[in-house]
Amino acid sequence: xxxxxxxxxxxxxxxSADLSAQPTFVPAGFWIRFVAAIIDWVIVFIAQTIxxxxxxxxxASFNPExxxxxxISIPFLLLSLAxxxxxxxxxxxxxxxxxxxxxxxxxxxxxRVLKSDTGTNLSYxxxxxxxxxxxxxSAIILCIGFILAGLRSDKKALHDLMMGTQVVRKG
Amino acid sequence: xxxxxxxxKGDNQKIFEGLSIQLSxxxxxxxxxxxxxxxxxxxxxxxxxxxIGLVLFxxxxxxxxxxxxxxxGALIIIIFIGIFLLGFLLVNxxxxxxxxxxxxxxxxxxxFGLQVISFDxxxxxxxxxxxxxxxxxVDVMLLVPGIFTMIITEKNQRLxxxxxxTMVVRSRSEEEKSQSHYLNSEEFYAMLETLKxxxxxxxxxxxxxxFCFNHFTLGAHDKTNQYLADWIKAVNFQxxxxxxxxxxxxxxxxxxxxxxxxxxxxx
Numbered sequence: 001x002x003x004x005x006x007x008x009x010x011x012x013x014x015x016s017a018d019l020s021a022q023p024t025f026v027p028a029g030f031w032i033r034f035v036a037a038i039i040d041w042v043i044v045f046i047a048q049t050i051x052x053x054x055x056x057x058x059x060a061s062f063n064p065e066x067x068x069x070x071x072i073s074i075p076f077l078l079l080s081l082a083x084x085x086x087x088x089x090x091x092x093x094x095x096x097x098x099x100x101x102x103x104x105x106x107x108x109x110x111x112r113v114l115k116s117d118t119g120t121n122l123s124y125x126x127x128x129x130x131x132x133x134x135x136x137x138s139a140i141i142l143c144i145g146f147i148l149a150g151l152r153s154d155k156k157a158l159h160d161l162m163m164g165t166q167v168v169r170k171g
Numbered sequence: 172x173x174x175x176x177x178x179x180k181g182d183n184q185k186i187f188e189g190l191s192i193q194l195s196x197x198x199x200x201x202x203x204x205x206x207x208x209x210x211x212x213x214x215x216x217x218x219x220x221x222x223i224g225l226v227l228f229x230x231x232x233x234x235x236x237x238x239x240x241x242x243x244g245a246l247i248i249i250i251f252i253g254i255f256l257l258g259f260l261l262v263n264x265x266x267x268x269x270x271x272x273x274x275x276x277x278x279x280x281x282x283f284g285l286q287v288i289s290f291d292x293x294x295x296x297x298x299x300x301x302x303x304x305x306x307x308x309v310d311v312m313l314l315v316p317g318i319f320t321m322i323i324t325e326k327n328q329r330l331x332x333x334x335x336x337t338m339v340v341r342s343r344s345e346e347e348k349s350q351s352h353y354l355n356s357e358e359f360y361a362m363l364e365t366l367k368x369x370x371x372x373x374x375x376x377x378x379x380x381x382f383c384f385n386h387f388t389l390g391a392h393d394k395t396n397q398y399l400a401d402w403i404k405a406v407n408f409q410x411x412x413x414x415x416x417x418x419x420x421x422x423x424x425x426x427x428x429x430x431x432x433x434x435x436x437x438x
Contacts, residue, residue, distance in 0.1 A: 001381045003398055007405040025352075025388045035215075042218065043211030050207075053313065100282075100350070101436075104208045105215075107349065108278050118377060119352070119384030120435045168388060 028111050028169035030150035039105030044092055048084040055080055093131050094124040109169075116156075116166035126163055134159030196327040197285045197341040199318060206311075208279035213263055221255055264304050271300045280339075284346030290336045299335040306331030353387055353428040362418065362426045366410060376431050379405075383428035 002008070055076070096103045101112040101121045113122060122130070138145025138158040145158030149167075160166060228251040236244030270277040275287040275295060287303075289295050295303075310317030310329045317329040326338045347356040354362075371379055382402055386395040403420045406427045418426070 001378055001385060001395065001398060003378070003382075003401040003405045004375050007401045007408070024390075027389075038218075039211055039215040042214045043207055046207055046211060046214070050314070099436075104211070104279065104282060107282055108208075108212065112352075114384070114388075117384070118380035118435070119388055120380060120432060166389075 024171045025112070025168035026171035027153075027155035028167045029155050030146070032109055032111065032169065033106075033149065033167060036103070036105040036109050036111055039108065040092075040103045043104060044089050047092065048088050051088055052080060052084055090128055090131070094127045097122045097127040098124055106167075112168050114166055114168060116160070116164050122163075122165060126165070130159050130163040130165060134162050137162070194340045194342050196325075197283075197339040199321045199327055201283050201285060201341065202321065202327070202329075202339060203314065203318065205277070205279040205283060205285055208282065209266065209277050210263070212278060213259070213266055217255075217259055217262065224251060224255060264307075267307070268297075268300050268304055271295055271303065272297060281345075282349065284342045284344070284348075285339055286342065286345070287337055287339050290338070295335075295337060299337055302335040303331035303337065306334050351429065352432055353383060354422070354425045358422075359426060359429050362422075363430070366426070368409060368427060368430050370434055371409070371431065375405075376435070380428070380431055380435065383424075383431075387425065387428065 093103060096107075097113055098121055100107060101114065106113065114120065115122060115126075135145075138148075149155050149157035149160070154166070156166065228248055232244040232247045234244075235247055267277060271287050272295060276285065280286065287295060289299060306329070307317075310320075310331055317331075320329050320333065321327045324333070326332075328338050332338055344356065344360070347360070350356070351359060370376060379402065382395055382398055385391045386399065403424055406424055407420070409427065410423070
């Protein structure tokens with residue numbers, strides 16, 4: 001946070017007040033983040049459904065002789081699960097956090113997810129670690145990690161504390 | 172934002188001539204993404220209603236099953252699901268009609284700076300909006316007809332656009348508006364053109380961004396005020412050969428913070 005040596009003055013001079021009307025941000029609380037997460041879940045769910053449409057194995061076809069739905073092979077099942085449960089959500093969260101500073105649900109409500117030291121956007125790896133192990137640990141004991149966001153003054157949930165991130169809202 | 176009316180004749184270059192902001196036909200993948208986002212928003216609003224309704228009708232249906240017969244109970248639940256689906260389609264249409272009539276931008280389109288514009292008038296007329304809505308029934312059938320016509324037409328128009336005489340454009344500057352953090356995007360790009368800044372060294376840039384995040388975003392002035400004057404000096408030093416004097420020091424600091432943030436984010 002300190003400026004380079006050559007610009008540091010002996011005594012700190014009179015700091016001027018910052019009153020210009022510019023975008024300001026405040027830490028975002030639990031409920032607005034919850035609503036944003038619901039929007040994101042729905043969008044990811046729709047996208048997951050769409051990417052599975054081209055797989056003919058998922059199109060139910062009834063065979064009157066065997067009276068059963070068509071068989072699904074194991075390699076196919078793994079491939080489709082990998083696409084719909086790994087590629088789609090990780091791509092969605094990773095791309096939006098890296099390039100936009102938040103997922104659509106968050107951006108529509110004016111929220112941003114930023115690194116809590118420099119205020120820059122998250123990298124793909126940080127996003128993925130925050131989403132999978134981070135939110136899993138937040139959820140595992142009665143969702144106490146998420147509730148933490150409502151209790152702390154800086155509104156950081158457990159996964160925010162672990163990954164060093166901060167969710168802010170346009171104030 | 173309202174765009175000036177443009178003529179349908181002529182090539183793309185000619186269409187965008189005279190507009191102060193750079194516009195291009197919106198790419199197909201962004202239009203699909205924006206549509207999904209909009210449907211996601213509507214669904215997120217309506218899902219709680221579906222759950223509440225299913226529970227209520229479940230009780231009513233179970234009661235009717237025991238009082239009358241199972242057929243009556245099943246019928247009640249089927250009627251409810253039918254009403255919900257019709258209601259969903261209605262809300263969906265009203266959402267698009269309302270936002271496209273109002274500004275040509277639904278919330279999903281706004282995120283990416285997309286806007287529906289009409290070829291012959293300033294804003295879309297109600298007939299055009301309704302025509303686009305009716306054509307959407309065909310366009311979104313497994314997403315196939317809409318995407319196909321968007322790919323083969325020059326201005327990425329789907330059937331509804333062709334019928335109503337509209338197109339969807341993408342404006343980079345509109346997209347940037349939602350991305351501004353320390354300084355409004357108009358002011359930022361105006362200053363960027365005149366000042367042409369260069370970046371700090373990586374370590375200096377990191378501590379500068381830490382300072383700006385604490386000072387402007389988190390408002391931790393008790394920690395940061397002691398460095399404020401020194402950072403203003405350091406930023407002024409970056410512009411030593413340029414006409415930076417006409418801007419107030421705080422605006423210059425915010426401009427340079429936005430510049431550093433954008434540089435790091437686009438790495």
